[in-house]
Amino acid sequence: MAISNATLAGLTRTQLLEMHYMMSLLRHFEEKSAEEYTRGKIGGFMHLYNGQEASGVGSIAALRPEDRVLSSYREHGQAIAKGMEPGAVMAELFGKTTGCSKGKGGSMHMWSNELGLFGGNAIVAAQLPIAAGVAFAAQYQGQNSVTMCFFGDGAVDEGAFHEALNLASLWKLPIVYICENNQYSMGMAVQKAWAVDSLLPRAAAYNMPGEQIDGMDVVAVYESAKRAVERARSGDGPSLLEIKTYRFRGHSMTDPTYYRTREEEQQWRNTRDPIGIFEKKLLEQGLATQPEFDENDARATQAAEDAADFAENSPDPTLEELYTDVMVDNSSALSFRYERK
Amino acid sequence: MRTLTYRDALREAIREEMLRDERVFIMGEDIAGYGGTYAVSKGLFEEFGEKRVRDTPLAEEVITGAAIGAALGGLRPILELMTINFSLLASDLIINSAAKFHYMFGGQPQIPLVIRMPGGGGAQRGAQHSQMLEAMYAHIPGLKVVTPATPYDVKGMLKSAVRDPNPVLFIEHELLYNIKGEVPDEGVEYMVPLDRGEVKREGRHVTLLTFSRMLHVTLQAAEDLAKEDIDAEVIDLRSVRPVDIDLLVDSVKKTNRVVIAEEGWKYYGTGQGLAALIYEFAFDYLDAPIQHVTGADVPMPYSKPLERLAIPNKDSIVKAAKAIVPAALVRT
Numbered sequence: 053m054a055i056s057n058a059t060l061a062g063l064t065r066t067q068l069l070e071m072h073y074m075m076s077l078l079r080h081f082e083e084k085s086a087e088e089y090t091r092g093k094i095g096g097f098m099h100l101y102n103g104q105e106a107s108g109v110g111s112i113a114a115l116r117p118e119d120r121v122l123s124s125y126r127e128h129g130q131a132i133a134k135g136m137e138p139g140a141v142m143a144e145l146f147g148k149t150t151g152c153s154k155g156k157g158g159s160m161h162m163w164s165n166e167l168g169l170f171g172g173n174a175i176v177a178a179q180l181p182i183a184a185g186v187a188f189a190a191q192y193q194g195q196n197s198v199t200m201c202f203f204g205d206g207a208v209d210e211g212a213f214h215e216a217l218n219l220a221s222l223w224k225l226p227i228v229y230i231c232e233n234n235q236y237s238m239g240m241a242v243q244k245a246w247a248v249d250s251l252l253p254r255a256a257a258y259n260m261p262g263e264q265i266d267g268m269d270v271v272a273v274y275e276s277a278k279r280a281v282e283r284a285r286s287g288d289g290p291s292l293l294e295i296k297t298y299r300f301r302g303h304s305m306t307d308p309t310y311y312r313t314r315e316e317e318q319q320w321r322n323t324r325d326p327i328g329i330f331e332k333k334l335l336e337q338g339l340a341t342q343p344e345f346d347e348n349d350a351r352a353t354q355a356a357e358d359a360a361d362f363a364e365n366s367p368d369p370t371l372e373e374l375y376t377d378v379m380v381d382n383s384s385a386l387s388f389r390y391e392r393k
Numbered sequence: 394m395r396t397l398t399y400r401d402a403l404r405e406a407i408r409e410e411m412l413r414d415e416r417v418f419i420m421g422e423d424i425a426g427y428g429g430t431y432a433v434s435k436g437l438f439e440e441f442g443e444k445r446v447r448d449t450p451l452a453e454e455v456i457t458g459a460a461i462g463a464a465l466g467g468l469r470p471i472l473e474l475m476t477i478n479f480s481l482l483a484s485d486l487i488i489n490s491a492a493k494f495h496y497m498f499g500g501q502p503q504i505p506l507v508i509r510m511p512g513g514g515g516a517q518r519g520a521q522h523s524q525m526l527e528a529m530y531a532h533i534p535g536l537k538v539v540t541p542a543t544p545y546d547v548k549g550m551l552k553s554a555v556r557d558p559n560p561v562l563f564i565e566h567e568l569l570y571n572i573k574g575e576v577p578d579e580g581v582e583y584m585v586p587l588d589r590g591e592v593k594r595e596g597r598h599v600t601l602l603t604f605s606r607m608l609h610v611t612l613q614a615a616e617d618l619a620k621e622d623i624d625a626e627v628i629d630l631r632s633v634r635p636v637d638i639d640l641l642v643d644s645v646k647k648t649n650r651v652v653i654a655e656e657g658w659k660y661y662g663t664g665q666g667l668a669a670l671i672y673e674f675a676f677d678y679l680d681a682p683i684q685h686v687t688g689a690d691v692p693m694p695y696s697k698p699l700e701r702l703a704i705p706n707k708d709s710i711v712k713a714a715k716a717i718v719p720a721a722l723v724r725t
Binding site for chain 1: 418444449450454455456457458459460461462464465467468470485486487489490494495497498499501502503528534535537557558559587588592612634635636638646
């Protein structure tokens with residue numbers, strides 16, 4: 053098959069293959085995370101991104117390094133797509149000191165000042181108001197950075213969603229709100245929770261552009277995100293994107309998914325896998341070859357293995373870490389003053 | 394020294410910090426055009442403009458979250474919440490995000506945020522507008538919670554709070570805005586730390602431990618006690634978290650007797666926390682059980698006589714002190 057110099061959605065072949073690699077990496081990383089969770093190496097809640105890869109990869113591909121990302125508790129994918137080393141994410145899952153939050157955050161709480169990754173928040177919708185403030189700080193300081201805020205369909209049901217969209221619109225904040233509608237908030241089907249069948253009327257209600265996007269098509273996600281990011285960067289204010297996707301696994305590792313049928317899951321996995329859809333598109337347009345996909349897949353498999361090895365071989369936090377970082381000036385922490393042995 | 398009201402001292406501190414640091418801005422409901430519900434920010438909109446004096450929609454959750462985000466983005470927000478009662482709508486952001494981020498994310502993010510809000514009652518505002526609630530927030534590691542009671546302290550502590558790298562809940566009191574007190578002249582820079590109480594009146598026989606508006610009631614009680622030759626020491630906690638345990642212990646070592654006077658409820662509150670700390674750190678120096686004067690354990694009633702009954706007065710503090718100071722001691 054001839055490899056052309058053609059582009060897709062303005063993306064070069066190198067960029068497209070990088071997106072393919074990133075999606076493969078997220079898939080293998082999550083499979084590895086599930087395996088390590090089952091082995092007891094990872095504790096607590098863990099929410100996997102399988103099936104939603106196109107959403108995070110396509111959206112974040114539209115950002116610049118100085119742009120900020122905030123997300124929910126399902127954030128492994130966005131963290132890695134924003135540039136976090138898979139080893140630092142896996143080490144965080146293992147609770148190790150080399151984790152991106154020094155092992156004190158866990159699966160739901162990843163951070164990097166350098167990468168502009170401002171956390172997974174495990175309180176549904178809490179990141180929406182905070183993201184508005186991050187965007188406001190950029191606007192106030194005349195910085196050109198855009199804030200991208202991810203959340204699930206459940207967050208739309210919270211009051212914080214509505215307050216945040218109103219403020220973002222009112223203040224014309226440089227922000228892109230992205231609802232990853234994976235059809236279920238835990239086990240609650242979205243059509244049982246929303247009084248409207250899409251986010252478009254909600255975007256209209258807050259006087260901002262809204263788009264509904266096929267979240268299994270990474271190129272479509274990228275194109276919409278790019279429009280919204282450019283709008284934000286040029287000072288025209290926020291946008292609301294509804295990325296329609298599907299999580300291939302349960303809400304968290306402990307979810308047996310009684311609320312949906314195996315047939316439904318199989319249907320999505322077999323016919324709507326975002327990686328498969330992307331590969332088919334690239335092959336059809338002569339932009340990549342199967343051996344290139346295979347190589348990406350092998351590299352991603354190895355990166356996930358390496359991340360797990362790194363996590364496994366990293367030290368636990370020292371016990372003194374229990375009392376560090378309660379306060380910035382930790383001598384003002386009561387535990388530091390009066391209880392630290 | 395000049396004499397200023399608490400409100401004017403507070404406004405001066407905000408203004409000086411805004412002049413000093415471009416990153417400092419204020420936001421809140423009705424703080425710009427209206428001048429603030431308690432007129433604290435009056436005139437600041439005219440001086441600094443809408444970039445730095447921002448009216449917000451009536452939406453405590455998003456404005457608190459946005460203030461947190463602005464701090465994460467490198468600014469130094471001062472958020473005014475109309476009263477502490479409404480902060481409950483924002484308590485998720487305060488407790489689950491502001492207090493947690495620095496620790497939960499391995500020491501990386503800092504949230505240099507001041508949330509100003511009046512607490513307390515006494516103006517017939519009814520049950521939903523008359524709560525102290527400082528204890529609820531003081532329970533949470535990751536926050537600083539302060540309750541300045543004088544014009545001098547409110548100015549010095551607001552300046553410290555703005556420069557503090559942590560989230561600070563700055564709890565004022567509706568009935569304090571008009572009180573007057575001495576404040577250094579304009580241009581004389583001073584700061585009051587956020588982790589130190591202060592002995593507001595020295596004494597030998599009993600320690601009266603208090604904070605916020607109840608400081609002034611307690612000082613009156615101390616005057617009454619003096620007329621009966623009881624020499625009371627009055628300590629203003631100033632900061633509820635972190636609490637200045639050393640100051641309390643030193644005072645107990647001297648007086649051996651403690652009355653805690655607070656406006657809030659008795660059970661599981663600040664006073665009981667202080668009593669437990671004193672028992673833990675200074676039990677051997679106590680000659681009598683700690684006395685605790687508190688607000689009545691009821692939602693605040695509207696009726697004036699009932700409200701008066703629900704809030705401690707100087708007589709209740711005098712009575713509590715006399716109950717543990719033996720006559721024989723007073724004569725010495």
